[in-house]
Amino acid sequence: EDQVTQSPEALRLQEGESSSLNCSYTVSGLRGLFWYRQDPGKGPEFLFTLYSAGEEKEKERLKATLTKKESFLHITAPKPEDSATYLCAAEGSYKLIFGSGTRLLVRP
């Protein structure tokens, strides 16, 4: 059965304290691995798409990487405005299979 698992469920960081979020997946015929940011009461906001193992993408303080079984979202020197839920999703046959997300809180 296709499955996506994210850890940790919640993460509290001090401003400037770098860390990583993990996403492990079991999806047959992976077509893409996606990262989204979601603020309370809003729809997911697209961050990155990764297609093959070894691929990396960066945007401001965020960097996403992909292996054959996992993806990581690295957050470098986070700011309070980075506080949100970060969702990982794997695409099998067109539909996205989401993990439960990591709730990130960055304190000033």
Add this chain to the structure above:
Amino acid sequence: DTGVSQDPRHKITKRGQNVTFRCDPISEHNRLYWYRQTLGQGPEFLTYFQNEAQLEKSRLLSDRFSAERPKGSFSTLEIQRTEQGDSAMYLCASSSGLAHTQYFGPGTRLTVL
């Protein structure tokens, strides 16, 4: 604004009533998806359209749920005889034929009393 739009943003209804939600995708996108999200969970796939054809429905989708996409443009999701367990955020997303990235709308928050 050329993003995905959804209407209404919030809906409160009584158990047993029917509700209908609308989604307008990004204009050039031919694929449209519906997801449902409950508190503390990631979105769950409900159904998917390519143009006007409904190509896949989740086994989670009971017979009370129906979705349409007439003329391959906007889509509607109807829930008949709502139950308290239907309370959730209903999300719509769209993508183009060549790219895999799905872009989400703001969602419709349904509360069934």
